[in-house]
Amino acid sequence: MATTKTTKTKGETTRSALMEAALRQVARGRSFEAMSLRKLTGSVGIVPTAFYRHFESMEALGLALVDDSLRTLRRIMRQAREGDLPQEQIIRASVQTYAEYVRANPLHFNFVLRERYGGVAALRHAISTGIQLFVSELATDLGRFPILNTWNATDLRMIAALIVGAVMETTELLLEAPENDTERFNEIVRTSEKQLRLVMLATPQWRSGKG
Amino acid sequence: MATTKTTKTKGETTRSALMEAALRQVARGRSFEAMSLRKLTGSVGIVPTAFYRHFESMEALGLALVDDSLRTLRRIMRQAREGDLPQEQIIRASVQTYAEYVRANPLHFNFVLRERYGGVAALRHAISTGIQLFVSELATDLGRFPILNTWNATDLRMIAALIVGAVMETTELLLEAPENDTERFNEIVRTSEKQLRLVMLATPQWRSGKG
């Protein structure tokens, strides 16, 4: 009866169908905590009890989603790191590719953004530590910059956290912008670029207040 | 039977008891969307149906909470605006009083932070527009600074958004820090100060890329 809904590409396993359905629900506004196992399975076209063939619990599903989403995030960092560009263009290029990633994987970014402060403790913590790790990596990356390679670890983390906060806001803007409005997209990208340029502009004359 | 739980100061009306109980639930980890009317009323010591004597719906309760919480936020801005300080100390003082506010009203700040990306659309939007307004006010405030009074509106909003993003992160850190750990508190405040100093440090040599 209630089948299809998404274009089944034959080999598409039910497990990943469940995951995508969950992501889609979160994108539609429902928080993961308030999501119903029955409706979820219903939207995939299986009976509620079949859920347990793929996940031990709802929380396990959530953790799998966190894994997936953070993996996407990490892929970006790697790409940004490997394609080492001239200092001048690095901000522009990084912001551009990041924004394109967000547009390409809205469900994943949406999920981490929403559930970072969501109701399920396990997910919150998983995402939180994931982002902390993200900040640390960014800090060490920044440490390789010509101007920043004399900074101490504390200040590097400080600036990394500042950047991550700005990027979070940018992400939210990108996600809530209409899909086809490329002008809006560019506007957001430009603003984000400016923010990062501003931050980097300050670094030459920075002197840490305390050891 | 199931009475008290909170120290009833006699005149405490049930309506506000419901509101505080809801805030407390959110602080305990449950998202507002996943909160049960029955449990909520139960924790206040009234029967479920009595809820409707005070609120037309759960969503109405949520909106009332948004109102309250944003009011708290606005109070801070006013205080920061009125007590005009010498430029040197203004960052230190603002961060300090903000952090103290967060510590004093953790439930309100927690609620805004959690439900900003939460599942109930009405709350999300109310909070979102509230924060947008917050950013705008901050932008015009910044425009009064000696260095910034030549900036155009777009760039002012850009920097305001950057600051708000950083403050959000700071708020989260303050909320999840243990209550009595004053050393941690000071550390967070110091980092936040640094971030704002860094941002302001960049402003003198800023030149906007585009009109």
Added chain:
DNA sequence: ACGAAAAGTCAACACCAGTACACAAACCAT
């Protein structure tokens, strides 16, 4: 092609959800 393992089905369960309605108590201005 066979047979075990994986995936899905069915019926049933005990429970918790929101809410309608009629009634009782508490409050408070007159």
Added chain:
DNA sequence: ATGGTTTGTGTACTGGTGTTGACTTTTCGT
């Protein structure tokens, strides 16, 4: 003190929830 308004109670109903166990179908390596 009275009587209307507000607030809280009790019962009851409908429908959704997660999870169980035993059963059937499908899948897939050999």
